[in-house]
Amino acid sequence: MLRVEGLRVAYGKIVALDGVSLGVGERELVAVIGANGAGKSSLLSALMGLVEPRGGAISFRGREITRFPSWERVRLGIALVPEGGRIFPDLSVEQNLRLGGYTIGRGEELSENLELVFSLFPVLKERLGQRAGTLSGGERQMLAIGRALMASPRLLLVDEVSMGLMPKLIPEILGTLVRLREERGMSVLLAEQNAREALQVVDRGYVLKNGRIALEGTAAELRENAEVKAAYLGL
Amino acid sequence: MEFLQQLVFALVLGSSYALIAIGLTMVYGILKILHVAHAGIYTLGAYVGLLVVTHLTHNFWVALIAGMVASGLAGVLIYRGVYYYILRRSRIVPLIVSIGIFAAMNEFYRLVFGPYQHAFPAKLAFPMVITPYFVITPKQLLIIALTAVFLLVLYFVFNRTKVGLAWQACSQDLAMAGAVGVPVDRAVALNFLLGSALAGAAGILMAFYRNEVYPTMGNVVAYKAFVVVVLGGFGSIRGSVIAGLLLALVETFLGSLEWFEFPRDAIAFLLLIFVLMFRPKGLFGRL
Numbered sequence: 271m272l273r274v275e276g277l278r279v280a281y282g283k284i285v286a287l288d289g290v291s292l293g294v295g296e297r298e299l300v301a302v303i304g305a306n307g308a309g310k311s312s313l314l315s316a317l318m319g320l321v322e323p324r325g326g327a328i329s330f331r332g333r334e335i336t337r338f339p340s341w342e343r344v345r346l347g348i349a350l351v352p353e354g355g356r357i358f359p360d361l362s363v364e365q366n367l368r369l370g371g372y373t374i375g376r377g378e379e380l381s382e383n384l385e386l387v388f389s390l391f392p393v394l395k396e397r398l399g400q401r402a403g404t405l406s407g408g409e410r411q412m413l414a415i416g417r418a419l420m421a422s423p424r425l426l427l428v429d430e431v432s433m434g435l436m437p438k439l440i441p442e443i444l445g446t447l448v449r450l451r452e453e454r455g456m457s458v459l460l461a462e463q464n465a466r467e468a469l470q471v472v473d474r475g476y477v478l479k480n481g482r483i484a485l486e487g488t489a490a491e492l493r494e495n496a497e498v499k500a501a502y503l504g505l
Numbered sequence: 506m507e508f509l510q511q512l513v514f515a516l517v518l519g520s521s522y523a524l525i526a527i528g529l530t531m532v533y534g535i536l537k538i539l540h541v542a543h544a545g546i547y548t549l550g551a552y553v554g555l556l557v558v559t560h561l562t563h564n565f566w567v568a569l570i571a572g573m574v575a576s577g578l579a580g581v582l583i584y585r586g587v588y589y590y591i592l593r594r595s596r597i598v599p600l601i602v603s604i605g606i607f608a609a610m611n612e613f614y615r616l617v618f619g620p621y622q623h624a625f626p627a628k629l630a631f632p633m634v635i636t637p638y639f640v641i642t643p644k645q646l647l648i649i650a651l652t653a654v655f656l657l658v659l660y661f662v663f664n665r666t667k668v669g670l671a672w673q674a675c676s677q678d679l680a681m682a683g684a685v686g687v688p689v690d691r692a693v694a695l696n697f698l699l700g701s702a703l704a705g706a707a708g709i710l711m712a713f714y715r716n717e718v719y720p721t722m723g724n725v726v727a728y729k730a731f732v733v734v735v736l737g738g739f740g741s742i743r744g745s746v747i748a749g750l751l752l753a754l755v756e757t758f759l760g761s762l763e764w765f766e767f768p769r770d771a772i773a774f775l776l777l778i779f780v781l782m783f784r785p786k787g788l789f790g791r792l
Contacts, residue, residue, distance in 0.1 A: 344686035
């Protein structure tokens with residue numbers, strides 16, 4: 271469904287991604303793990319169209335989208351849950367969700383998506399009229415996920431969802447992503463520093479190191495890999 | 506009552522400040538560009554209105570609509586033809602370019618229409634309000650009423666329509682707005698269209714009110730609109746409207762004092778310095 275070939279991203283002279291190739295299949299949960307600064311956010315930003323790659327190609331469902339603006343990628347079925355949520359703080363929770371469904375023309379589809387979001391995160395329903403900037407960290411992440419779901423995505427890009435969350439919320443949020451795959455057939459690409467939690471839920475994973483893929487394999491393989499254990503699992 | 510009569514003058518002046526500053530603050534809010542050429546758009550509106558009333562019809566409404574359409578399109582042209590390509594540069598680049606466009610527009614008006622003042626012979630059947638305390642002339646009533654209508658429309662667009670919601674998102678996080686599916690290019694172009702049309706309307710209204718159109722009529726307006734935008738707290742439309750009225754009130758009342766010999770057009774800067782000393786983010790700023 272998603273194929274990335276030799277993707278290169280640089281900011282001035284600083285190279286963030288140096289020829290990254292990876293893929294995500296239908297209904298697949300894939301993690302990209304790596305330390306801070308390994309290039310995870312650059313990867314997701316390039317996939318969403320927020321940074322322009324210096325080289326390489328991105329294709330989605332058979333279409334080359336490397337130079338597409340981000341809103342066209344949303345129309346094709348990609349949605350991003352950015353690092354820190356990046357919700358619109360001065361807008362209400364409801365307005366944030368409505369913006370998430372900006373590309374959805376059909377009213378029914380919008381209300382279906384809204385129902386889905388409320389079923390996953392009931393707290394958002396109680397906070398509908400509240401200014402999003404006043405939400406707690408966990409609620410912001412929920413809103414960011416909810417906003418992305420409003421666009422009926424086929425592929426959800428999730429950037430560091432566990433960062434800044436209370437530890438007990440992390441399995442809950444990751445569990446939600448698993449549920450979305452089961453119930454909606456979505457694919458998920460998850461960028462995580464928190465390898466321990468991420469490798470519990472995904473099917474496959476890539477280890478990103480200094481802008482390159484250092485390692486790839488199934489979640490089980492990565493969990494057992496000596497290097498991963500030492501560097502990312504703290505074993 | 507002298508006071509009420511002065512209040513009428515202040516409202517008229519403040520309306521024109523507000524209409525111009527709204528476009529500026531909209532552009533600043535989304536693109537973070539100081540759009541100096543906006544004052545050239547104001548003048549454009551007046552000249553297009555002038556062309557209509559001298560060559561086509563004396564009907565004010567036709568002139569107003571033509572001027573607003575032309576100004577709106579010119580604003581979109583400046584965005585799509587110029588700013589669009591330099592948005593990612595340092596903020597000083599669009600600023601200098603914008604000053605250049607403004608200077609070029611002024612020279613263009615001077616070459617085409619001549620360096621002198623033209624009268625603005627539009628006709629309009631509008632009532633006159635006469636009370637024992639104050640008088641509102643038809644032109645004054647027109648400006649106040651039309652500004653009120655524009656503000657209501659603007660409020661509706663911003664708070665009740667999809668594009669208004671998109672604009673609010675764009676001004677908070679432009680890249681993220683694109684990433685939730687807002688076609689940012691189009692949203693910004695529409696933003697220029699509306700803001701520039703309002704500036705064009707202000708140009709025509711002022712041309713009609715003072716019965717004069719001349720190439721540099723936007724100059725004083727340019728810097729005053731900036732004062733208004735800064736006072737209003739960069740990017741806040743409500744702030745700009747209130748600051749525009751406030752500036753007009755201060756100018757009108759200080760200017761009406763016999764002993765006050767300070768140049769009237771410099772009051773804006775006094776007010777700016779005074780407010781920024783105590784509120785560096787402007788009166789309504791949240792930056």
